[in-house]
Amino acid sequence: xxxxxxxxxxxxxxxxxxxxxxxxxxxxxVVIDVLRATSSICAALHYGVERILPVASVHEARNYQSKGxxxxxxxxxxxxxxxxxxxxxxxYQNPKLKGKIVVFTTTNGTQAIRAAREAYxxxxxxxxxxxxxxxxxxxxxxxxxxxxxxxRDFFNLEDTLCAGAIAHTLxxxxxxxxxxxxxxxxxxxxxVAKNDLAGFMENSSHFKRLExxxxxxxxxxxxxxxxxxxxxxxxxxxxxxxxxx
Amino acid sequence: xxxxxxxxxxxxxxxxxxxxxxxxxxxxxVVIDVLRATSSICAALHYGVERILPVASVHEARNYQSKGxxxxxxxxxxxxxxxxxxxxxxxYQNPKLKGKIVVFTTTNGTQAIRAAREAYxxxxxxxxxxxxxxxxxxxxxxxxxxxxxxxRDFFNLEDTLCAGAIAHTLxxxxxxxxxxxxxxxxxxxxxVAKNDLAGFMENSSHFKRLExxxxxxxxxxxxxxxxxxxxxxxxxxxxxxxxxx
Numbered sequence: 001x002x003x004x005x006x007x008x009x010x011x012x013x014x015x016x017x018x019x020x021x022x023x024x025x026x027x028x029x030v031v032i033d034v035l036r037a038t039s040s041i042c043a044a045l046h047y048g049v050e051r052i053l054p055v056a057s058v059h060e061a062r063n064y065q066s067k068g069x070x071x072x073x074x075x076x077x078x079x080x081x082x083x084x085x086x087x088x089x090x091x092y093q094n095p096k097l098k099g100k101i102v103v104f105t106t107t108n109g110t111q112a113i114r115a116a117r118e119a120y121x122x123x124x125x126x127x128x129x130x131x132x133x134x135x136x137x138x139x140x141x142x143x144x145x146x147x148x149x150x151x152r153d154f155f156n157l158e159d160t161l162c163a164g165a166i167a168h169t170l171x172x173x174x175x176x177x178x179x180x181x182x183x184x185x186x187x188x189x190x191x192v193a194k195n196d197l198a199g200f201m202e203n204s205s206h207f208k209r210l211e212x213x214x215x216x217x218x219x220x221x222x223x224x225x226x227x228x229x230x231x232x233x234x235x236x237x238x239x240x241x242x243x244x245x
Numbered sequence: 246x247x248x249x250x251x252x253x254x255x256x257x258x259x260x261x262x263x264x265x266x267x268x269x270x271x272x273x274x275v276v277i278d279v280l281r282a283t284s285s286i287c288a289a290l291h292y293g294v295e296r297i298l299p300v301a302s303v304h305e306a307r308n309y310q311s312k313g314x315x316x317x318x319x320x321x322x323x324x325x326x327x328x329x330x331x332x333x334x335x336x337y338q339n340p341k342l343k344g345k346i347v348v349f350t351t352t353n354g355t356q357a358i359r360a361a362r363e364a365y366x367x368x369x370x371x372x373x374x375x376x377x378x379x380x381x382x383x384x385x386x387x388x389x390x391x392x393x394x395x396x397r398d399f400f401n402l403e404d405t406l407c408a409g410a411i412a413h414t415l416x417x418x419x420x421x422x423x424x425x426x427x428x429x430x431x432x433x434x435x436x437v438a439k440n441d442l443a444g445f446m447e448n449s450s451h452f453k454r455l456e457x458x459x460x461x462x463x464x465x466x467x468x469x470x471x472x473x474x475x476x477x478x479x480x481x482x483x484x485x486x487x488x489x490x
Contacts, residue, residue: 014259015263157426181396181399184449185430205426
């Protein structure tokens with residue numbers, strides 16, 4: 001067990017809009033966009049996509065598409081017309097994608113990755129990779145910022161719950177200081193919600209938005225723990241699965 | 246009971262930094278800085294201060310002081326040297342202040358008031374005026390934004406709990422739609438904490454900061470409900486107690 005002084009910190013940032021306030025150049029930033037970008041990224045890399053190139057705009061994605069890349073684009077929770085793939089984790093559980101490179105842009109998630117570009121390291125968090133991610137984080141000996149992608153720069157519940165789940169899990173290692181207000185709040189919310197995440201989320205904005213679009217199965221997938229045990233890590237411009245050397 | 250369409254909304258904004266994202270020109274904004282600015286403002290107006298002039302900078306406050314005004318200034322949780330008053334609710338329970346005008350600047354609270362200056366209406370919220378404030382808000386037929394002053398633009402727990410208390414109380418009227426993610430989160434946190442606010446706050450950043458400065462009595466005051474039943478409302482540049490006509 002480490003002394004209080006040796007412990008690293010875990011802070012939660014509720015929106016990319018607030019992220020510049022956080023000193024992040026020496027921190028590992030975990031980008032979280034549970035519904036659905038970071039859940040889809042984990043699914044894709046777990047099921048065999050070789051690497052993902054996150055880009056912030058549909059325009060950039062179109063440029064890559066015109067050069068022959070396989071491209072995924074989502075806006076307003078729907079696949080953008082003319083693209084190969086959208087933002088549903090189910091689309092990425094497809095053997096045909098094995099070994100492929102996918103260019104990827106979504107409403108909130110890929111913007112959050114861009115916002116964090118000056119961090120020491122960027123990794124991807126979701127309920128799908130909770131256990132392996134926390135295991136990996138506990139070995140890095142670095143301060144951690146859990147960056148919630150939110151919805152158009154607003155606070156959202158599902159990313160906060162996931163941040164709370166990560167803090168709740170890492171706290172048990174005694175390696176981290178978690179008593180920042182945003183971390184305390186996220187942990188408490190997760191502890192209230194953990195036995196019935198979907199029930200707790202029922203009244204939330206994005207949950208309803210996705211249910212209206214008949215995406216209840218996606219929501220269920222995204223709120224389930226450890227379905228895609230992989231740690232996506234940004235190396236250069238690409239997200240790849242972390243592999244211990 | 247109103248139909249869903251007739252209901253007004255209650256949203257929580259966790260930081261003045263995020264406030265410009267919220268459409269606020271037609272909304273009532275409740276500025277909340279529990280530890281301690283808005284608790285002190287309620288105390289002052291309840292105990293007989295005639296009006297308060299909130300100013301954002303110490304510089305502005307000094308200008309007023311040089312013109313003979315009674316001035317209060319707090320930075321880093323301490324009274325700024327050379328000023329008449331600081332930011333402790335106990336200072337304002339003083340019969341000598343009855344009928345006076347007080348110029349007031351604090352680290353976070355008065356900045357939040359400034360951030361909200363284009364709102365339809367600005368009122369002051371704290372645990373000290375919870376019941377009368379909610380009673381007043383329930384009669385306005387306006388959308389409400391609960392603006393947490395936070396700490397240097399970061400999320401903080403005590404303001405969020407107070408926002409949660411307001412949403413929790415107003416929800417019972419059935420006049421409001423509260424299912425925004427930030428409102429749901431605040432309400433849930435308040436419901437977890439309400440039976441022991443101080444115990445819940447124990448690990449929070451500002452609570453510790455104030456305890457180190459021997460301000461535990463202030464904290465206790467600020468977390469107690471309905472000690473200063475007044476609705477401070479901004480009229481022109483001044484906060485005055487709302488009086489029904």
